[in-house]
Amino acid sequence: MDNKRTFKPALTIVASALITWFVASGVGVAQSRAWTTTIGDVRVTCPLTVGGSFEAKTTALAGRLSVDPATRALAGELSVELKTLDTGISLRNQHMLDNYLEVQKGEDFETAVLSNIDVGPLTTGVTDGHSRFTARLRLHGTLQAVAGQATMSERGSAVRVEASFPIRISDYGIRDPRYLGVGVKNEVVVRVVFFANKDS
């Protein structure tokens, strides 16, 4: 009986946290029916060696996530089609995709995949709060652990979910991005943002 009392609220919190991830992928489990994704995007902030920065953006976020009863991590994965990344100008796009991400090399290079996603314990409430975020990122054919922060906030009937984490591009075997004296620093920040609406 005691076990049931302590387990139930904990399960509620974890399940609610997972729902926010489900909405990014349109998962077909029972809880996800209460949510609909409206907007989603991925932004990679790339600081320049000469100062300032640019962003590579895409809205091509896809994947499926589900509850893994054996662990706190989510089963499934989120993926980004790298060819859809846009830096605002074609010269930069071409160099990023062809010379550094090398998307022409095959499937493992065409997409970036987040798996083993763990949003950890939420500090406040179900859909409003911060938590530590860990996952594994496959990029440029290389798998590495990543860690950062996730934030969820109520926006009327919707929930805004944002997760961000830094990565070192050299860890993924990507050569030093540099063109005519202007380069991207080794550490870039990946940010995933999406909105979800509660279904009635």
Next chain:
Amino acid sequence: MTIRVCFVFAVFGLVVFSAGRAGAEPRFLSKQYNRCSSCHYSASGGGLLTPYGRALSGQELATTRHVNAQPAPEGNVSGEDAFLFGALGDHLGPVQLGVSLLPSHLHFASGSFSDSRNLLMNADVEGAYRGHGWTAYGEAGRMPEIRSEGPRLYSREHWVSYESRRGVGIKVGRYMPAYGIHFADHTSLNRSDLGFDHDDQVYGVEVSRTTDQSLLQISVSPGRAESIVKDDGGTSFNTTGRLQVDLASNVVVVGSGLYRDESLLESRHGAAGGAVGFAPWRRVTIWTEGDAHIRAGGGGTSLVFVNETAVEAFRGVWFKVSPQGRTGTDLSPGAFRWNLGAHVLPRAHVDLGLDFYFDKIEGSDKAFKTVLAQLHMYL
């Protein structure tokens, strides 16, 4: 020319259209360039393009060239993008050169008065060497006719700088001190009352700190360069400070301050202000700056507002609208300006510009209209 027209000339600095230093393009914030230093050797913008800036001009900005057609090879600029269309090959080594020519036609009218003139605003040779954190920079060319002075040979900028790997920099020499937004139109009201539209460089020392998200520049100087060279009595202590914070790759906030001590020619004066740059879409840039220009000796305080909204309608075809205003003081009337402009960049390093200025002076019924056509060739 009537006294009133002369006065309007003086207020708007129209006689110094001929003294411009073209090149700074804050409109490229819409392409996620929130710092001048990607494309220019000077962190304050304008002047000689870096190899990256040269490549970008040809590969990305020009209407009739596309990156997929002939991308610049890694490590050097070649072909149309390069100095003199690559005629010198690699013979210059790490030294970069550029030639800037700016033939222009100016027409202005107010009431029954009108006049036109053809100008060669710029004819400069610019050179730079950069390596191991050091940059040596110099320009030499023809100073166009300004007021009663005839054209002459001079060096607009020459300086040496060093920037450490931690982003701490120092610059010594003759340079443009950083203040506010360095619009391509040097007659913008945010700068014209500060001596930044003409005779504007100083001899001095600038220290800077660059990070991923901010740029701080502080300059101290014994006076404006031309006053020092000519010993005209206008020499006085100058200091400026400018802090730029990049809130995002398309959102920039800038705060600036200036103090200029009393000289034999001018009373003590200064300015302080802020600016915001925002690129809501990839082809639209909106800059807005507000300043207070403060002048001692009964000069009073004038509030200045400048907005510039630039839209790239088609690759290399830009339109801009720029409302500008300045409140009057006891010594000078207020003014309001509409500036409409169109710029076409058909090929690498060629910029065709057409600007229309509609100026109204406080207390005057008549408007002052100016049309400026420019061809900027950067070889």
